Amino acid sequence: MPDDLFMRNRLMKNLIFTGPIFAFLLLAALPGPAEEIIPAETPAARPGKKPNLILIFLDSLRADHLGCYGYGRETSPVIDNLSRRGVLVRNVVSPAPATFPSVHSIITSRASNRFFLSPRCSLPGSEITIAEILRARGWKTAAFSSSPLIIGRSESGHYAGGFDQGFETFDDTNPAGKKWGWVSKTPEGIIDKAIPWLESNSRERFFLFLYIMDPHDRYHSPEPFNSLYDPAYHGRKMVSKGDATHYEQRIIRGKESRLKDVDVRHLEALYDGEITYADTQIGRLLDAIRRLGIEKNSLIVITSDHGEEFFDHGGLKHCYTLYRELIDIPLILSWPSGLPSGVVVDNHLIQGIDIVPTILDLMGLSAPDVMEGTSIKPLLFSSDISSRGYALSEAPFIDAKTLITPEWKYIHHFETELLHPHLAPKYAKGRALYDRKHDLREENNLVDKHPEIARKMLDFMLKILPPEERNRLEKRTPLTLDEDSIKQLKSLGYLR
């Protein structure tokens, strides 16, 4: 199934590690684990033309709730406008429907199953992140996060995300200098920090990474955003507070089967309010970029780690299924002096692990050979190009994976012991096959009607996995976490 583009990319990566460039690499004194892995700039790269990079994640943002992806509400006028001035990519598949494996996977361009068993759920120091690559090549690197999960490495050895790897400046604290909480998170807080940083550093070539926790539950934003889309609601108290976790846990424990439609629609309206709040704050950032005169040569990329469910398939929030509401993520790229405007990339399947190789390719840098994604740069400039033709997403909590092709989507739950065993009766069930051309909502399971297609999809899924993961599944070895990881996942509400 790998096509010409995929093969060309692998060939290019291999060529980079031969000849004089590799000799240069050995001589270059780069700090840290990136030393022998980060390749040199591509021969075609022109000095002085390399852009700044501003990479923005919005946690739990499903693509179909943005105006530019066709949503009925105008939740995102700023992002919509940015997409019109750049490139909007459809059919981007998240590596996993949960934060840690997805973000680890995207920023390293490595399969998410490589991070399922990371001690303390942290990013292994041996992995190479985009921040390390850009820092080694002379970009000034800074990150601001309003997520209680996307945090730095703790010197005490206790739980830490390790997301500070490669950043000269890494700030995961709220305006009071304390760690963010689930309720106190605000996009405004980190934009307030990012703008002064830009004002001080805009004369240098930089990489600014912003991890905005909204629209993650709890869905609560300041007015007018909180009352924007369903102001007349006077229903259940915890729904009014936007506390989806409360109901998610009641459903998982069998205390409630589902909410009334009016309650679900209100949670969705509050979620949309958070999107609009975050969109407004991104607008403040874009205004600052224009004011500082760096817009033309700044590559701005907006994406998400995973989506969010509102009873699309019987549940709330994320982590436990692989349906499209949880794994279809947005991808918008804008760079006035380096990218076309008004382009929509459609009819291709893009993986989250392709994002960093694409960014590096646009910036005139090669991706290290250990990266497993493929640059989609050619697709941003021409519609007459074939692409990989499949995408993979993996859900560690239920040990399930999905393989997606233009025609079919196949979901397989592997029969291993589950990380979250009491969820098994509800979510970790069997196999499913959906016709992507005629069943976009994934409602009609055709696995019994087309067993031969399901079998082929499973065979191919196993073939493209890293050998270690394939061996684990063939031996039916359960995913087990170290005690620290379990303790920390419990403290974050992921395990009970």
Ligand SMILES: [Zn+2]
């Ligand atoms: Zn997340």
